[in-house]
Amino acid sequence: MSGYDLVRFFDGSTGWIWAAPQSQIYPMLRRMEQAGLISGDEEARGPRLTRTVYSVTPKGHGELVAWLGVAHDAAPPRDPFMVQALNFDMIDAGDAAAVLEAFIAEQEKAAAEAEAHRDRLLRRDTALLKERLTRRDPEDHERIARLKAHVFDGIARVARVRAEWAREGQRLLEE
Amino acid sequence: MSGYDLVRFFDGSTGWIWAAPQSQIYPMLRRMEQAGLISGDEEARGPRLTRTVYSVTPKGHGELVAWLGVAHDAAPPRDPFMVQALNFDMIDAGDAAAVLEAFIAEQEKAAAEAEAHRDRLLRRDTALLKERLTRRDPEDHERIARLKAHVFDGIARVARVRAEWAREGQRLLEE
DNA sequence: AGGGTCATGTAACGCGTTACATGATTAC
């Protein structure tokens, strides 16, 4: 992919899992190329405009597979919303309920989006999945699609649980 | 609290929600004092050792209450574990199952700790809650304890859902 | 001719991580 492709990539479904701002893409591509993890090919896109398409090198692929295969420590938690919720007793109950309402809307939107993406994956209806499956045994296609769909199913389920939890919080505030 | 108190504070139950490394505490205290959000009092702790105890100023309290009372945009997601899970098809199924196993253990440990803390809060059995309640109407004590306990109940529930989801993932890998 | 998209960058600032570093006081 080119830097520009990656910007759009992180704006799409991958963005539910890992966000990356445009300003980080280009410096990071150069650092990764220097480290030998990816290599760039210049492509002409008109007389004056070029784009650089990067590919993962064998070294980069090896490091990725190694990283994928071992468990990593969880990142230290940093959850501003829970800090808010822990201190709802400091503010007006109506304000707290409104904060929860916004949280519920956000979680249900996230859940709906994750569910929609899960279903697209099950139908093998996304460009990225189709492209990946071309290099795989057709016997495995069903299994791979279900594995990837399961990830988005998990994201959706967590969001639903959080929304339900927030609704209970609203009931507690009314007491 | 003093800087040292805060280091231990973030190592305790608050650490499930917001972690802060020791190296950030002291510079941040000075920046917050400069901003007028907190003020420090020097206390002698022996002939040569002093500690600085910080209190929230009215300005700091006001900003906190204002922040607590409005909904904030969610932080962009950045979930390394989900990146792993999305690419389990690139690695050996046994390795993937082992990564999930570690995840399950971690989530169940987190859930158990959150549940234990929830129950301590319901029994009003934590130093911080007791201290906070001294400045509140006894009629509200039950309600406040239940609100705070509900936060940890939510953390526990999410962790249980994640663990159950990971177990399903292990079953999918076996196919 | 103009707007939308393609394409690539830079700069400033703050936060988070890891590691290093020092010394006083208390309890055994």
Next chain:
DNA sequence: GTAATCATGTAACGCGTTACATGACCCT
């Protein structure tokens, strides 16, 4: 005396955010 705890800092480095900045190409 010595180990644990109390107490406070600094430095280097990378990542993330916001904002700024430029220009080519394509379609109507």
